[in-house]
Amino acid sequence: MSARIAGFSALALAALALLALVPRLGNAYYLALAISLLQYTVLATAWGLFSGPTRYVSLATTAFFGVGAYTVAVLGEILPWPLVLLTAAALGAIVAAIVGLSTLRLSGVYFVIFTFGLTELIRQLVVWFEVNKSRVLGRYVFVNITQADIYWQLLALTAAVFLLGWLIARSRLGFALRVIGEDETVAKHCGINTTFAKVALFTISATVMTLVGAIMAPRWTYIEPSIAFNSMISFQVLIMALLGGAHRLWGPVLGAVPLTLLFELLSARFPNTFTIILGCVFLLIVYMLPRGVAGLFEKLSTRTSGKTTQRVAA
Amino acid sequence: MTNAILTGLMLGGMYALIAMGLTLQYGVARIMNLSYGEFLIAAAFASHWLFTGWAVSPFVGLALVVPLAFALNFAIYKLLLTPLVRRAPNRDALEVDSILATFGLTFVIQGSMLALFGGAYYSYSFLAFPVQFLGETVAANRLTALGITILLGLALYAALTRTRAGTAVRAVAVDPFAAQLVAINVPQASALTFALGGALVAAAGVLVSTFLTFSASSGVVFTMKALIVVVMGGVGNMLGCLVAGLALGLSEALVASYVDPGLTLAVNFALFLAVLLVKPAGLFGRATR
Numbered sequence: 316m317s318a319r320i321a322g323f324s325a326l327a328l329a330a331l332a333l334l335a336l337v338p339r340l341g342n343a344y345y346l347a348l349a350i351s352l353l354q355y356t357v358l359a360t361a362w363g364l365f366s367g368p369t370r371y372v373s374l375a376t377t378a379f380f381g382v383g384a385y386t387v388a389v390l391g392e393i394l395p396w397p398l399v400l401l402t403a404a405a406l407g408a409i410v411a412a413i414v415g416l417s418t419l420r421l422s423g424v425y426f427v428i429f430t431f432g433l434t435e436l437i438r439q440l441v442v443w444f445e446v447n448k449s450r451v452l453g454r455y456v457f458v459n460i461t462q463a464d465i466y467w468q469l470l471a472l473t474a475a476v477f478l479l480g481w482l483i484a485r486s487r488l489g490f491a492l493r494v495i496g497e498d499e500t501v502a503k504h505c506g507i508n509t510t511f512a513k514v515a516l517f518t519i520s521a522t523v524m525t526l527v528g529a530i531m532a533p534r535w536t537y538i539e540p541s542i543a544f545n546s547m548i549s550f551q552v553l554i555m556a557l558l559g560g561a562h563r564l565w566g567p568v569l570g571a572v573p574l575t576l577l578f579e580l581l582s583a584r585f586p587n588t589f590t591i592i593l594g595c596v597f598l599l600i601v602y603m604l605p606r607g608v609a610g611l612f613e614k615l616s617t618r619t620s621g622k623t624t625q626r627v628a629a
Numbered sequence: 630m631t632n633a634i635l636t637g638l639m640l641g642g643m644y645a646l647i648a649m650g651l652t653l654q655y656g657v658a659r660i661m662n663l664s665y666g667e668f669l670i671a672a673a674f675a676s677h678w679l680f681t682g683w684a685v686s687p688f689v690g691l692a693l694v695v696p697l698a699f700a701l702n703f704a705i706y707k708l709l710l711t712p713l714v715r716r717a718p719n720r721d722a723l724e725v726d727s728i729l730a731t732f733g734l735t736f737v738i739q740g741s742m743l744a745l746f747g748g749a750y751y752s753y754s755f756l757a758f759p760v761q762f763l764g765e766t767v768a769a770n771r772l773t774a775l776g777i778t779i780l781l782g783l784a785l786y787a788a789l790t791r792t793r794a795g796t797a798v799r800a801v802a803v804d805p806f807a808a809q810l811v812a813i814n815v816p817q818a819s820a821l822t823f824a825l826g827g828a829l830v831a832a833a834g835v836l837v838s839t840f841l842t843f844s845a846s847s848g849v850v851f852t853m854k855a856l857i858v859v860v861m862g863g864v865g866n867m868l869g870c871l872v873a874g875l876a877l878g879l880s881e882a883l884v885a886s887y888v889d890p891g892l893t894l895a896v897n898f899a900l901f902l903a904v905l906l907v908k909p910a911g912l913f914g915r916a917t918r
Binding site for chain 1: 661663709712713716725726728729730732733734735736737738739740741743744849850853856857860889891892894895897898901902905906
């Protein structure tokens with residue numbers, strides 16, 4: 316087993332080193348595409364980190380992404396970059412902990428509804444604050460961050476998320492979450508502090524999302540609430556994670572990569588019917604792939620292994 | 630003060646009307662319909678088109694749009710949602726599946742409306758004159774809408790409590806499995822209730838279009854308001870729907886006139902959270918889980 320882990324980490328490190336070379340290609344279009352791919356990979360994986368095992372459907376991705384982006388818009392010129400990222404992460408964690416503590420006690424559907432509106436709520440609060448207190452709506456982002464820097468930061472974050480997810484799945488917390496996902500009542504009777512486990516993972520997942528928002532912020536030179544809190548991000552991330560299969564750590568990537576490419580193509584070729592196609596893709600996934608691509612793989616592999624055992628038995 | 634309260638009550642009545650259909654769909658058919666607001670906007674567009682293009686009064690529009698919406702929602706339940714109902718091993722799974730499916734539907738409807746009407750805001754002038762009511766000046770169209778809302782609410786309440794079909798529907802809401810044991814056709818009752826919910830939201834859409842401006846993408850706001858009212862009042866509870874709707878409208882109007890109009894949504898959520906933390910099943914809900 317440990318040999319397998321060592322081999323796997325060597326492979327992952329090699330892949331990481333190869334991916335780190337992408338900005339060296341010198342092609343701005345491919346770099347931009349690679350940034351989009353990494354952005355959605357991290358967001359979808361972070362989404363799956365919490366929603367996969369617990370089966371709570373969260374629509375709050377944008378809320379945290381926006382908090383991160385806005386932190387950069389406000390503090391980007393005042394503080395050194397690492398400190399800005401740290402502040403963003405802390406803010407995201409605080410918001411997530413408050414939201415988690417107040418809503419995660421409630422059962423699943425109420426949670427969906429609350430997260431559904433959370434983005435709007437935070438956006439309205441930001442707008443209200445900017446209009447009434449700071450008297451600006453929209454801020455310019457002047458930070459010394461290049462596209463390549465954004466890419467490398469996202470790549471580092473991707474590696475960190477996968478490592479984190481792998482560690483959580485092997486920890487007591489990961490086990491507790493899987494029991495919660497199976498049956499919350501049973502989990503409570505087993506003596507699992509379900510609220511703590513859920514809030515802890517929700518906070519971790521949200522902090523990662525906030526960091527993505529902060530890292531991506533320098534891509535725009537001008538930020539206003541409707542850009543930072545664009546609710547489309549929540550929806551796209553949700554579709555990606557579901558297509559890939561949120562019950563596996565590596566599942567969401569399988570959805571994020573093809574769908575990012577698809578959306579890229581669609582928004583360039585068919586900007587007017589983009590929403591309709593998005594909806595159709597979503598419906599297809601729900602009906603055809605209830606457990607995502609990862610579920611499909613598992614089904615196929617159990618079918619083939621089932622055949623072998625049958626053959627052996629015969 | 631009277632003005633704020635009156636505005637709040639009219640707003641609240643509208644919220645209650647908007648949420649009535651959803652509480653039926655979710656409480657009885659167990660479909661958490663996230664595309665609910667899109668149906669409202671579609672009805673509003675239909676009414677706008679009938680009025681500006683054909684000079685059809687929204688009252689006549691109601692008679693045209695509502696049956697159409699009933700048929701459409703019945704078809705949607707039969708074609709799109711029945712496979713999910715069959716597939717779901719339990720209620721929670723159906724809820725998650727229905728959220729995802731109707732979510733996809735949201736984009737299809739919204740995208741179609743965007744393609745048809747563009748992103749601009751629409752409105753038309755119908756009964757837009759001031760009248761005196763309880764010593765305050767209010768818009769006639771809002772008052773008419775409130776009157777029709779009350780009539781619809783009473784009719785629905787009577788239908789649910791006084792008729793055989795209504796009793797069957799309430800039985801399904803309480804326990805779909807036991808309802809089957811007393812010879813209630815549960816799939817049929819669910820489909821009809823879902824369609825009835827769709828008809829109600831279409832009625833709400835027509836009424837709302839007489840006094841509010843709307844655009845192809847404003848459906849989400851109505852879905853959110855309806856969800857908040859339904860959950861706050863207790864799922865599937867008509868009275869809860871009314872009380873929660875009024876509470877929401879009142880608090881919104883009071884905050885808008887005395888604190889800051891920019892904070893209405895924040896008040897919605899604060900109220901929503903406060904109710905859920907004290908009574909997780911809603912104001913009039915029974916604690917089932």
